[in-house]
């Protein structure tokens with residue numbers, strides 16, 4: 001108990017004394033300076049852009065502010081500016097309906113990646129091309145980055161700045177330390193040490209009697225409070241917080257032209273409700289004395305974490321969706337939801353939330369996906385989409401600081417959906433060298449190859465690629481220090497890498513005719529060309545790939561191929577060679593394909609080729625019995641519908657690839673690996689795959705010592 005409390009309570013002067021004292025202590029003040037989440041003076045803000053994507057388009061297109069505009073994605077509207085909302089437009093209506101309601105509406109389609117393109121763009125009539133385009137949110141991410149940078153610029157430097165990105169257009173700010181510093185400057189009495197050096201002593205009451213709330217939407221006080229009551233330090237703190245938010249918003253407006261709304265309160269939950277309370281371009285302040293009044297008007301399903309299933313469960317159990325009704329439920333009743341959930345709910349609807357504003361809240365995974373309407377049905381189509389996914393994900397990884405080795409993902413996943421069946425393939429991303437788009441692409445296309453090997457890959461209704469397991473501090477790992485490329489050096493390498501990558505995959509015009517022919521005849525194999533042995537690459541750039549070209553060190557093939565060991569990442573030799581991938585994240589061993597894998601899509605009445613090879617004469621007569629819509633595979637003598645030809649050949653190709661890798665894993669001799677299996681030369685232009693795949697493991701190259709991760 002505070003030493004001052006007995007005095008206040010027992011002295012005849014106690015009433016007067018109490019009037020002169022704040023209800024907050026010196027300890028609260030200290031807590032304010034160090035962002036304590038339980039501090040009663042805490043000041044948290046939430047800032048959310050108004051009609052964000054719509055504003056991005058308005059700023060980009062230079063549209064007048066009163067012009068109704070909506071952002072369209074295919075036939076739907078995903079963002080509607082405030083002038084358009086006056087016409088009753090919302091996300092629930094289609095572009096056709098919107099046009100009827102508001103004929104002067106500008107509908108701007110989101111940028112898209114066109115199948116096969118290297119970069120997203122704003123395409124004319126993009127909404128008509130759902131089959132061949134994929135939405136890109138990059139323009140909005142770029143604006144989001146600028147906005148967050150501007151917000152940070154308008155705050156003092158860390159540690160007096162705490163900004164958590166909560167979504168593409170929203171941030172939480174913990175303003176506590178900044179508010180503390182301003183309070184001490186404005187109210188010198190707060191700089192005095194506590195009486196008796198006792199931090200539990202109460203602070204003197206502020207002398208201020210009126211606060212200027214400027215243009216803020218001030219939430220009315222609780223019924224038990226009046227505006228005539230004495231102000232206390234929490235009112236002062238919140239009003240300073242509100243000033244800060246006003247200046248932050250003004251800076252964003254002035255520098256980038258965007259309007260945003262803010263909420264200022266004692267915690268994240270209230271601040272977020274506040275920013276949405278009065279939109280657009282306003283800020284709502286919820287003083288501590290107004291919390292109950294503010295919350296009781298809400299449906300609890302609007303509260304953070306109660307918008308989804310949990311909220312639905314609470315509604316179902318208590319037969320109400322309002323905070324007001326739920327406040328009547330005692331704690332033990334709410335605990336019917338479970339002890340922890342019940343307690344959390346009890347305090348949440350009373351406006352308590354001690355979750356922290358975490359500037360380190362970082363992306364854990366990234367996903368790029370596409371649903372195909374109509375479904376896609378060839379490997380080449382799949383790879384073209386994968387290329388887009390990779391470009392999309394890689395640009396986001398760059399934002400996350402992969403080039404500076406701040407963070408990088410550890411795993412890559414491919415999800416494939418056919419009808420109701422979804423399959424996933426996963427592979428580790430080799431650590432220990434620069435993370436590039438080409439590496440990601442090589443890994444991703446090999447995951448797709450694994451799906452093809454498994455069979456029944458086509459038609460495919462949905463593909464999605466994701467990277468996950470982002471890790472910090474690769475830069476701190478002494479063992480791989482030699483391979484790290486940072487900052488400008490990394491960017492320069494990336495540029496040359498990107499150039500080589502584009503040429504490697506697609507830029508046929510830039511290649512000499514004979515090289516181009518190789519690609520042209522190549523079919524899907526071009527997607528498997530290991531980059532490190534590509535002649536074009538080594539002629540063009542000096543990426544880390546080249547360093548490996550000169551190696552003559554032997555390879556520990558067993559170790560090198562165990563790519564699933566994240567604690568002992570694969571050395572450079574594994575990075576861009578085709579990967580044998582595991583099906584499940586928890587499967588530590590690389591997946592091996594059995595030699596007797598059966599090609600997919602062989603009609604059930606035709607025995608698998610290994611079980612029943614056909615004699616040449618049989619083949620001819622058999623062939624003649626087939627309609628023109630069938631084809632005979634020269635490699636396995638299977639008879640298949642013509643429509644399955646491409647898939648079947650892909651299957652052989654992927655199978656060959658897997659065999660190569662298997663052979664390498666088992667440490668076969670150089671000569672054995674180099675001797676082409678006869679049928680491979682008949683396959684769809686194996687091209688450089690055989691030599692390339694092998695060369696990747698034939699010897700350890702320069703700078704390719706086994707990496708002593710974590711050992712310093």
Ligand code: DCP
Nearest residue numbers: 048049050051052053054078079080091169279
């Ligand atoms: N968004 C989307 N689909 C949704 C919700 C949002 O594509 N169902 C996108 C478009 C929005 C952006 O995210 O512009 C930000 O979402 P908000 O919920 O913040 O909505 P707005 O910023 O558009 O409007 P508000 O002014 O209400 O914040």
Ligand code: MG
Nearest residue numbers: 048049051169
């Ligand atoms: Mg918004």
